Amino acid sequence: MCVLERDDLAPVPKDSEAPPSHEGDDALSPTEILLRLTHDPRRIARHKYEPHNTVFLEGDPADHIYEVLSGTLMLYKLLPDGRRQIVEVVLSGDLFGLAHMDVYDCCAEALTPALVAIFDRRDAQMSEAFQQQITKCLLRKVQTLHDHVVTLGRKTALERVATFLIRFIPTRGSYGCTGKQEPKDCTRIHLAMTRQEIADYLGLTLETVSRAFSELKRRGILTLEKQDEVMINHICCLCKLTGAH
Amino acid sequence: MCVLERDDLAPVPKDSEAPPSHEGDDALSPTEILLRLTHDPRRIARHKYEPHNTVFLEGDPADHIYEVLSGTLMLYKLLPDGRRQIVEVVLSGDLFGLAHMDVYDCCAEALTPALVAIFDRRDAQMSEAFQQQITKCLLRKVQTLHDHVVTLGRKTALERVATFLIRFIPTRGSYGCTGKQEPKDCTRIHLAMTRQEIADYLGLTLETVSRAFSELKRRGILTLEKQDEVMINHICCLCKLTGAH
DNA sequence: CGAATAGTTGATGTATCTCAAGCAGGGTGG
DNA sequence: CCACCCTGCTTGAGATACATCAACTATTCG
Numbered sequence: 001m002c003v004l005e006r007d008d009l010a011p012v013p014k015d016s017e018a019p020p021s022h023e024g025d026d027a028l029s030p031t032e033i034l035l036r037l038t039h040d041p042r043r044i045a046r047h048k049y050e051p052h053n054t055v056f057l058e059g060d061p062a063d064h065i066y067e068v069l070s071g072t073l074m075l076y077k078l079l080p081d082g083r084r085q086i087v088e089v090v091l092s093g094d095l096f097g098l099a100h101m102d103v104y105d106c107c108a109e110a111l112t113p114a115l116v117a118i119f120d121r122r123d124a125q126m127s128e129a130f131q132q133q134i135t136k137c138l139l140r141k142v143q144t145l146h147d148h149v150v151t152l153g154r155k156t157a158l159e160r161v162a163t164f165l166i167r168f169i170p171t172r173g174s175y176g177c178t179g180k181q182e183p184k185d186c187t188r189i190h191l192a193m194t195r196q197e198i199a200d201y202l203g204l205t206l207e208t209v210s211r212a213f214s215e216l217k218r219r220g221i222l223t224l225e226k227q228d229e230v231m232i233n234h235i236c237c238l239c240k241l242t243g244a245h
Numbered sequence: 246m247c248v249l250e251r252d253d254l255a256p257v258p259k260d261s262e263a264p265p266s267h268e269g270d271d272a273l274s275p276t277e278i279l280l281r282l283t284h285d286p287r288r289i290a291r292h293k294y295e296p297h298n299t300v301f302l303e304g305d306p307a308d309h310i311y312e313v314l315s316g317t318l319m320l321y322k323l324l325p326d327g328r329r330q331i332v333e334v335v336l337s338g339d340l341f342g343l344a345h346m347d348v349y350d351c352c353a354e355a356l357t358p359a360l361v362a363i364f365d366r367r368d369a370q371m372s373e374a375f376q377q378q379i380t381k382c383l384l385r386k387v388q389t390l391h392d393h394v395v396t397l398g399r400k401t402a403l404e405r406v407a408t409f410l411i412r413f414i415p416t417r418g419s420y421g422c423t424g425k426q427e428p429k430d431c432t433r434i435h436l437a438m439t440r441q442e443i444a445d446y447l448g449l450t451l452e453t454v455s456r457a458f459s460e461l462k463r464r465g466i467l468t469l470e471k472q473d474e475v476m477i478n479h480i481c482c483l484c485k486l487t488g489a490h
Numbered sequence: 491c492g493a494a495t496a497g498t499t500g501a502t503g504t505a506t507c508t509c510a511a512g513c514a515g516g517g518t519g520g
Numbered sequence: 521c522c523a524c525c526c527t528g529c530t531t532g533a534g535a536t537a538c539a540t541c542a543a544c545t546a547t548t549c550g
Contacts, residue, residue, distance in 0.1 A: 075391075077391060077392075077395050079395070079399060079400075079488050080489070081488070083399040083488075084399070085394060085395040085398040085399045087390075087391045087394045088391075098384060098387070099388075100384035100385050100387070100388045101388075105388045105391055106391055128373065131376065131377075131380065132376075134380060135376065135379060135380050135383065136345075138380065138384065138386075139344070139345035139383065140345050141383075141387055142383060142387060143344075143345045145332075145387065145391070145394065146320075146332045146333075146351055146390070147322075147350075148394055149330060149332045149390065149393055150322050150324070150330040150332065152394060152397035152398045152448065153397045153447070153448030154324060154328040154329070154330045154448060155324075156537075156538095157537075157538065194496070194497090195496075195497060195498095200398075202398070203397065203398030203399060204538080205538075205539055205540080206496090206497080207498080207499085207539075207540080208537090208539075210497060210498055210499085211498085211538095213497095213498090214498070214499080226547085227497070227546085227548095243324050243325075243326075244324060244325070245325065401505075401506095402506070439527095439528065440529065440530095441528085449506080449507090450506075450507055450508080451528090451529080452507075452508080452509095452529095452530080453505090453506060453507075455529060455530055455531085456506095456530085456531080458529095458530090459530070459531080471515090472514090472515080472528070472529070491550105492549105492550095493548105493550090494547100494548085494549085494550100495546100495547080495549095496545100496546080496548090497544105497546070497547085498543105498544080498545070498546085499542100499545095500542085500543085500544100501542085501543105502539100502540080502541080502542105503538105503539080503540070503541090504536105504537105504538090504539075505536105505537095505538085505539085506535105506536090506537085507534105507536075507537085508533100508534085508535070509532105509533090509534085509535090510531100510532085510533085510534105511530105511532085512529105512530085512532100513528105513529080513530070513531095514527105514528085514529075514530090515526105515527090515528090515529095516525105516526090516528105517524100517525090517526085517527105518523105518524085518525085518526100519522105519523095519524090519525105520521105520522095520523090520524100
C-alpha cells in the first residue's frame with residue numbers, strides 16, 4: 001500500500017556551521033529564538049526535506065527532537081498488512097519526534113518541502129526553557145489527538161472531511177467559531193495532501209474522500225481550483241457539517 | 246444517551262489536614278512521594294469518587310490537575326447530538342486534567358471507585374519535579390493516543406475489541422509481546438466498563454461489542470465469568486487478532 | 491504528445507448500525 | 521424465599537454507510 005523508502009534519512013548535517021545568516025532572522029520561530037539564547041548555537045542543525053522524504057521510521061532509536069520551521073509533515077503508523085493511519089499532521093512551529101520510550105512510535109514523512117531544526121534529545125533535557133516548550137507542545141498535541149479520536153470514532157465520512165477542512169482555517173471551527181456570519185465567509189486553502197493521504201488521516205478510503213469533496217462541491221460549499229487547492233465559499237456551512245456544532 | 250450529573254464536583258476538601266497518617270505510606274505513588282518532598286503538604290488534597298461521579302466537565306475552568314491514586318476513570322467528549330467518544334481511560338498512577346487552554350477539553354468521570362489527588366495548577370507550575378512528571382505522563386498519553394487513533398481509524402470491530410482486551414495485560418500485546426507461547430497463556434481481567442462504555446471507547450455500538458465478545462467466546466479464546474469478569478484462555482491467540490501482529 | 495499518476499464516478503458487496511425481542515443477574519419488597 | 525422489576529447483555533433481521541472493484545477522466549511531467 002505504501003512503499004517506504006529510507007531515502008533521505010541522511011545523518012544530520014552537523015557540518016552546517018550554525019547560525020548562518022541565511023534567510024533573515026525575522027523568520028525565526030519562538031523556539032528557534034529560545035534556543036539561540038539558551039544553547040550553544042553550534043548544536044543547532046537544520047535539514048530540508050522534500051515531499052515523501054522520510055525523517056524517521058517507527059522503531060528507530062529516538063535520539064533527536066525535531067521542530068518544523070516551515071512546511072508540513074505527517075506522522076503515521078502502519079499495520080503489518082499495510083493499512084496506514086496518519087496520526088498527526090505537524091505544521092510550522094510544532095515539535096515532533098518526542099518519544100516516550102527509546103524508539104519512535106511512528107514514522108515521520110514530509111508532505112511539502114519542509115525545513116526542520118534537529119536537536120539532540122539529551123541536549124533538550126538539559127534546558128528548562130526547552131522542556132517548557134515541549135510540555136506546551138505536548139498539551140496541544142493531546143488536545144488535538146482527543147479531537148481526532150472523536151472524529152475517527154464517532155463522525156460520518158462527510159463530517160470527517162468537513163472537520164479536516166475546517167482545521168485549515170485557524171480562526172474558525174472548534175472554539176474560535178462564534179457561529180455567526182463573518183464579513184468574509186470564504187477562503188482559499190492548500191491541502192498539501194493527496195486523497196489517499198487524507199483518507200489515511202480520516203480512516204476512510206480515497207474514493208469516499210473524493211465523494212465527500214464532490215458532495216461539498218455539489219452543495220456549493222467549495223470549489224476545486226486545482227486538485228489540492230480548495231476555495232471554501234461558505235465557511236459557516238462547512239462548520240455546521242463538522243458535527244461539532 | 247448519557248445524562249450528566251454534576252453530583253460529586255464538590256469543592257476540593259482543603260480542610261482535610263494534610264499528611265494524615267491514614268492507609269500507610271507504602272501505598273503512595275511516586276508522584277505522591279515526590280510531592281511530599283517538594284511541596285507544602287497542606288496543599289495535597291484528595292477526593293474519593295464513586296462510579297459515575299463526574300470530576301469535571303468539558304469547558305470547566307482548568308484550575309486543577311489530578312492524579313489517580315487508585316481506581317479507573319474515563320475522559321470523554323460529547324457531540325451536540327449526544328454521540329459520545331471516550332478518549333482516554335486513566336489508571337492508577339496517571340495524571341489527568343492537564344489542559345492546554347484555560348478550560349478542560351473533555352469530561353472526566355469515575356468508572357470504578359477512585360481515589361484521586363488534586364493539585365492546584367499554579368502550584369504544579371512552580372515545581373520542576375512535578376513538571377517532569379507531567380512531561381513523562383504526556384509523552385505516554387501521546388503514544389497511547391496514537392495507538393488509539395490507529396485502532397479507531399483502521400481496525401475492524403473484532404480487532405478493536407481484541408486490542409481493548411490486550412491492553413489489560415501489560416506484559417503482553419504491543420511491544421512487550423514476543424509472540425512465543427509463554428508458560429501461562431491465560432489470565433483473568435476485570436473490565437470495569439459496560440458494553441456501552443467499551444463501545445464508546447472503540448467507536449462501535451454496544452451490540453457490535455457484544456457480538457465480538459460472543460465471537461471470541463465461540464472461538465474459545467475467552468470465557469465470561471461475570472459480565473465484566475473475563476477469563477482470557479489464549480492470550481497469544483487474542484494478540485494475533487489485534488491486527489498489530 | 492504520451493505515459494504515468496491522481497482523481498472521479500458507478501455498480502456491487504459487506505461490515506457495522508439500527509431496531510426489536512428476549513434473556514440473565516442483582517436487588518427489593520411483600 | 522420468591523415474584524417482580526430494573527438494568528445490562530445477547531441475538532436476530534433488516535437497513536445503510538462505507539469499502540471494494542472497475543472503468544473512465546484529469547492532471548502532471550518528461
